[in-house]
Amino acid sequence: MAASAGAEPHAVGLDIGGTKIAGGVVTESGRVLDRTRVPTPPDDQAATLAALLALVDELWARNPGVEAIGLGAAGLVERPGGNARWAPHNTYRRMELRRLLHERTGLPTSVDNDANAAAWAESRFGAGAASGDLVLVTVGTGIGGGLVLDGGIYHGEHGFAGELGHLIVDPEGDRCACGNRGCLEAMASGSTLGRLGREAAAGDPAGRLATLAALDGGPVTGEVVFAAASEGDKVALGLFERIGHWLGVGIASLVTIFDPDLVVVGGGVAATGELLLAPARASFERYVHARDHRDLPPVVPARLGADAGLVGAATLALARH
């Protein structure tokens, strides 16, 4: 059942990630009136488009007053065309998302990178609502990023700016899903936490990580490491220390580069709270330039949770419409 929008303009917001597509109806002031979600279809652009259109139809039927569609898509999104160029965890290749959605629905449509949309939402309605320049790092399966600078999303020349997960933090480090080595994503993401957990479990089959995974009947994942760390398991806590260390190195470079008012950490792994943020803050404070001669920006958790992408996408669409 959709909540009432009253007279406030509202739009459909869609957020395509590597594993799921989240949809919602969102007002100009960031209120979410309705929500739905489906798994991201694998291996097929036509199926992705069909899934997006089905989400729009469902939400539009329940909320007939929607005025626009805003889409946040993982990976490189061309500006101003709104084409999804490429993403390591998605199948689209130069997919004309903006044109296709607009043609099939007749609604004004705007497309942005998912983490850019989330950064916009956090800067207007979330953790950064009273702040200036804001850097968002989203730590989930991968690591995304968004930059709100001088009051607007910073897109760069083609729309590809803000791929903060692919900052090189250790050129001899682990291999990344993108093909490079030593990206922040390769050292500090949820996938990395899971991989490190599997390595630790393989080396200690009687340990808590292996035991918890066996109880679950599956491999060690980031969630299993979280469960073990929450019980106080020292190995699991050490893995959070390790990915937090690398996240802090990345945040240090970003603060040195951007001198932001605020750093927001979002995404699924950020929901583990201080397990990740405490070691990240310690290493950020160790590595930031001229730490004794500046006021350090707070490093805080995101506030909008899984809604950030669709709230940002919808409110950007309304603002541009």
Place this chain on the structure above:
Amino acid sequence: MAASAGAEPHAVGLDIGGTKIAGGVVTESGRVLDRTRVPTPPDDQAATLAALLALVDELWARNPGVEAIGLGAAGLVERPGGNARWAPHNTYRRMELRRLLHERTGLPTSVDNDANAAAWAESRFGAGAASGDLVLVTVGTGIGGGLVLDGGIYHGEHGFAGELGHLIVDPEGDRCACGNRGCLEAMASGSTLGRLGREAAAGDPAGRLATLAALDGGPVTGEVVFAAASEGDKVALGLFERIGHWLGVGIASLVTIFDPDLVVVGGGVAATGELLLAPARASFERYVHARDHRDLPPVVPARLGADAGLVGAATLALARH
């Protein structure tokens, strides 16, 4: 003898580096009418101010129509106050440069970070005159940086943005003059080239580096490494490969973050040309995110040489005045 300014507005531009202060008179369109320079006074803020005022007096006497003063200062410069907060290679600490110069001269005065000023000059009159978003990396004794984004210098919340030399490229890497470890400056600057040259010469007292330094009667410096590399000495060429590799890692991260139209490499070491730029480009292309799915921005040498800082400072002062 000063050249004629004609009717074009002109200003004094000053550029304080770690070793010298350069001054000039510059027109609105970036033409340098007059130049002078003095060594940076060590260990004394009062002497620094006196040196700056003497440069202004000298240039003003020869060019009575100057309308403003623009100053570019190394290190952290507070905005909008124009105070030099701190720099690893200079002695000032919270020095109120803008207020002091304005009070002593009566001229409108603007103060910015030196590499920000240089980036502005390159974006308007130099290598980036036809470009959009521009990233400048200056490789000299240290490494500085400036960002021209969406048509203006990006300053961040306090004016400290763009300290690109202190991007962490290897958290276990060499100690930096700033106190951190593994900064781009610690791995790829002119000082690092000299240090690596001294290490190589110590290990091979009969080699070309040691021989050239002995002929000069001094230690191996970056200049000695350059001289040896220019003769084709393999050890010296290898050192350029090494600092170029790290510079390219840093540029890769910057392109991944900013998606700029152009990367400009300036500063004294950049004057060695392809010795530095060829290995930097190779490693940039290896480490940039999604290299097969994007158009890479050119990585080009700066065009304004040692004038960039004072040209940028003076034209910024005229634009703000």
